[in-house]
Amino acid sequence: MIDENENKDLEASEPLAELSAVERKATPMDIQLPIPSAENAARAAANEEFRNEGRAFATGVAGWLLPGFGHAIQQMWGRALVVFLAVGSLVYAGASMRGNVFTSTGADAFDYLGYIADLGTGSFYFLARSIEKNGADVSHAGGDYGTRFLATAGVLNLLAALHAYEAARGRKA
């Protein structure tokens, strides 16, 4: 912002035009100020939207990596706590019931789908693997339920991360 009084003083003082181009220093009048226009305003709005979009995306990723964190960033404490506990309890129960924690070395498409679902739990995927030291046992119903609990935890966390992303974008959530 250039002070108008300052400009008037410059105009009224030494005749700057008489100085040679080499000696003359740039004055505030030489700086071409951006002219406010609809185009500039639209560009600024687009930049702001891009920044907000990036922030919202980062919030969603944070929510995926640590269940509930995407909501905690936005101070939605109730939702953050519920997501954390829901995903955590499903992962804990699923792994403790010796459900199948899928890995990237799957044998078929269903294993890969299970792997993607399990990865949805973010960092809790490694928690599940650390709990399940004896490996999966799906020969009984409990192990099969455990597999479903783990997959549900992943999908639920992805849903929560998407919810956090939408909330960060300003959508009513």
Add this chain to the structure above:
Amino acid sequence: MTAASTLALSHFQAFLFFAAVISVSFGFLGRRRPKDRLKYILWSFFLFLVVGIGIAWVMYPFSR
């Protein structure tokens, strides 16, 4: 973490646990006001029970 022990839940316990966790999560994510959340959670949990037991009842003749 020393939770290597196996958690043993019956079919019905696992069913109740799943229904409760998902109902509460959906209630909190889908509704804003506490009263609306509570109504949604109870209604969702009730539907989980009705549909789950209904499907189990329909499948019972083919279970053995």
